[in-house]
Amino acid sequence: MSRSLQQIIKLESQQLQSLHIVTDNLQIILPQSQVVLRSERVKECLVPQISIVDDLDRPITDKFYNAGSTLELRCVITHLPILYTILWKQGNKTLNYDTSRGGISVKTTIRKEGAVSVLYIANARKNDSGPYICSLGNLTQNTILVHVIN
Template identity: 45%
Template sequence: MENTRFWLQTFIFLQTLSEISKVWCSLSGGEGEEQALPGLGAPYFQDYESGSTINVTTQLGSATYLHCKVNRLGGKTVSWMRRSTREDDNPYLLTYGRLIYSSDARYQIFHEAGHDWKLQIQFTRLSDEGLYECRVSSKTALVQYTYLKVVVPEIKIMDERNSMVKDQIIYEGGSTIELKCVVTNLVGEQPEYIIWKKEDRMLNYDLERGGISVETNLMATGATSKLKIKGARYSDSGNYTCTMMGMKATTSVELNIQPGKNAQPIMDDGGNSCCPPLAPVYTTLLILLIQSSSNI
């Protein structure tokens, strides 16, 4: 029993050592590579020549896919690495074949039809920008570079005159509030939708206040969303936020409602207009009484 366990452990150790040797031989272009299967010929990249650099642009926070299509792979192995430059002597190994060597769980490898070894980066960060290398294990170096650029979406709030609102905006009571949320610098998939909030309350489908409407136009490279609030009240004052869902894009503005010539009558707790002040009425009656008494 002890002998069986010993030889089993020895076999596992040798297998592990063999795999590690294959990885480092392939990275250094060493001689200890498998030969291509007879009749298949040497492997080659389907879309680009060896040594080519592909430029890929992606959105901050989105899922990014880097493609490496290899024909006539035979018994060779495809690996993905991260490099600071082409001359970097210490590349960071991400995947080898179907195995993931990175401790970052955002990396995944997919082998799809069409001989595509696709590297996925989930929730892309600004730090992911840089040079990636797809390498095929062979005597002659067979590499394809991809430079990844990460784009940050831009979002801002404009008023009805298309002027940018930075921190706060003031409206007169009774007026119509018109704010526009503009999102630009988008790449990849079309945005899902834009949400307007006052504090923690969503306004897109608000029925509580009434007089609120949101009109959104989604495009491949950007989006606009118009918020309109009729008959501004003092209670409309507060923090308004515009957020592009599915992407890391949000901005906010402080809205202040002040009395003005268009202000609506002040409402009491019951929702009825308050009675006009009685002092002017009493003054008028007193003047009329004085005049009538002087005529007697």
């Protein structure tokens, strides 16, 4: 695909059931409910984008914390589809906010252009290090590597 995934994708088919986009490192499937009819011959859809960002909204792939501090990971989603859940995972494990570990919370703010989901983990420990994934259901995701140092 020669166009950026951030751009609007135009389709000729009115019989669209879903839109399946595959690039070198990303696969997205959008249900028909996310495709908007703009005319009799053109349909448009907005492809969700997920970024994990720093305090200045710059995309990041690694973040370092001192043991005992609070982890704060910000996930920005644009073109948020209806009926999708934002999930945080550590590796392949979905984070459970009611675990015995405690101190895990998420604050999600819905905006006109999408959403911001912030994961907080209090009293960081060495075993809190590793990959963290912000996902939009099974639609798309982004990963950051967290390093907790003593």
